[in-house]
Amino acid sequence: MAAKAKRIGILTGGGDAPGLNSVIESVVRSLSGKGYELVGIRDGFEGIFNGRTVDLEREALMGVHSLAGTYLGTSNKSGTAGREEEFRQKYYALKLDGLIAAGGDGTFAGIQIVLSSDIPLIGVPKTIDNDLEGTDITFGYDTACAVVSEAVDALRATADAHRRIIIVETMGRTAGWIALGGGLASYADAILLPERPFSRSELVTYVKRLKNSGRRGLMIVASEGAAAKGEEASIAFKVEGSPQAERFGGFAERLARWIEGEADWEARHVVLGHLQRSRHPTTTDRFLTLAMGLEAARLVAAGDWHKAVVYRNGTVTNAPLSDIMKPARLVAPEHRWVRFAQELGIFI
Ligand code: F6P
Numbered sequence: 001m002a003a004k005a006k007r008i009g010i011l012t013g014g015g016d017a018p019g020l021n022s023v024i025e026s027v028v029r030s031l032s033g034k035g036y037e038l039v040g041i042r043d044g045f046e047g048i049f050n051g052r053t054v055d056l057e058r059e060a061l062m063g064v065h066s067l068a069g070t071y072l073g074t075s076n077k078s079g080t081a082g083r084e085e086e087f088r089q090k091y092y093a094l095k096l097d098g099l100i101a102a103g104g105d106g107t108f109a110g111i112q113i114v115l116s117s118d119i120p121l122i123g124v125p126k127t128i129d130n131d132l133e134g135t136d137i138t139f140g141y142d143t144a145c146a147v148v149s150e151a152v153d154a155l156r157a158t159a160d161a162h163r164r165i166i167i168v169e170t171m172g173r174t175a176g177w178i179a180l181g182g183g184l185a186s187y188a189d190a191i192l193l194p195e196r197p198f199s200r201s202e203l204v205t206y207v208k209r210l211k212n213s214g215r216r217g218l219m220i221v222a223s224e225g226a227a228a229k230g231e232e233a234s235i236a237f238k239v240e241g242s243p244q245a246e247r248f249g250g251f252a253e254r255l256a257r258w259i260e261g262e263a264d265w266e267a268r269h270v271v272l273g274h275l276q277r278s279r280h281p282t283t284t285d286r287f288l289t290l291a292m293g294l295e296a297a298r299l300v301a302a303g304d305w306h307k308a309v310v311y312r313n314g315t316v317t318n319a320p321l322s323d324i325m326k327p328a329r330l331v332a333p334e335h336r337w338v339r340f341a342q343e344l345g346i347f348i
Pocket of ligand 1: 076172224
């Protein structure tokens with residue numbers, strides 16, 4: 001008699017990141033036909049609580065790797081706090097032999113609660129913010145940087161045409177990786193990061209110097225969580241039930257109004273927002289995620305649970321799950337990319 005197929009659940013939690021679909025396609029292509037039944041959990045943890053699943057058939061998944069978003073849906077709510085026992089019961093009711101969860105810090109904070117139980121779990125870290133410890137890079141980040149650099153390069157034309165400063169606000173919460181990567185890749189004139197509170201007077205002096213040198217337009221890339229020295233980041237609103245409740249916003253708009261007055265140079269702002277999450281994944285993110293999906297599948301086949309699939313020293317490998325459950329990985333003050341910006345004469 002043939003052995004019973006093992007049921008493996010896959011869920012995607014937290015903010016979507018380009019490459020999630022590629023992880024799903026890679027896992028399904030790799031495991032299907034080899035004694036596994038792949039079950040998609042709808043909308044992150046919510047799908048466990050309400051039992052909403054979808055059978056993941058190889059044929060139906062072919063080609064989703066090129067799409068942003070997630071085939072499974074996702075949710076920002078970690079949802080397990082205070083509902084641990086219910087979570088366990090609902091999870092066991094799905095009769096899964098293991099779970100692959102692609103998520104960010106919010107997702108793993110939720111999962112940590114159930115780690116003490118015997119739920120076999122493999123984590124695949126994702127966030128466009130690139131701020132997870134334990135992995136050198138998270139997927140979705142390269143795509144987010146592509147959105148930023150393409151936007152800055154494009155906006156330079158209208159900035160020059162109108163003799164304006166344009167401030168481009170990026171995502172990234174408390175970590176400035178997207179502003180730094182996207183700003184460097186587009187040779188922005190100034191890059192403002194949450195990790196490096198800037199001096200207002202130094203920024204004005206720099207902007208005036210460029211104006212006096214005859215520059216027509218000026219491009220500033222600012223992280224949504226950036227702030228001047230001694231000032232608080234700009235919180236736009238809070239989201240009930242989300243592990244990271246604050247949503248940042250408004251910084252670029254306020255900076256534009258202020259710098260226009262100070263430097264006597266017309267200024268506008270552009271908030272890239274969720275465009276940074278919704279572009280089709282770059283080739284780099286596709287390679288990263290197809291390799292991460294394969295590694296997750298290998299861990300499942302080996303029964304090597306409670307591992308995270310990570311990227312270290314130029315290769316996809318695995319590490320204890322606890323390696324990625326740490327506070328946000330921020331841009332170090334002396335990070336070589338900060339130095340690159342300084343050597344290029346970029347205000348940072
Ligand atoms: O953590 C990813 C992220 O995209 C942040 O960069 C951003 O601040 C936040 O999510 C936005 O979340 P939401 O989708 O709830 O607006």
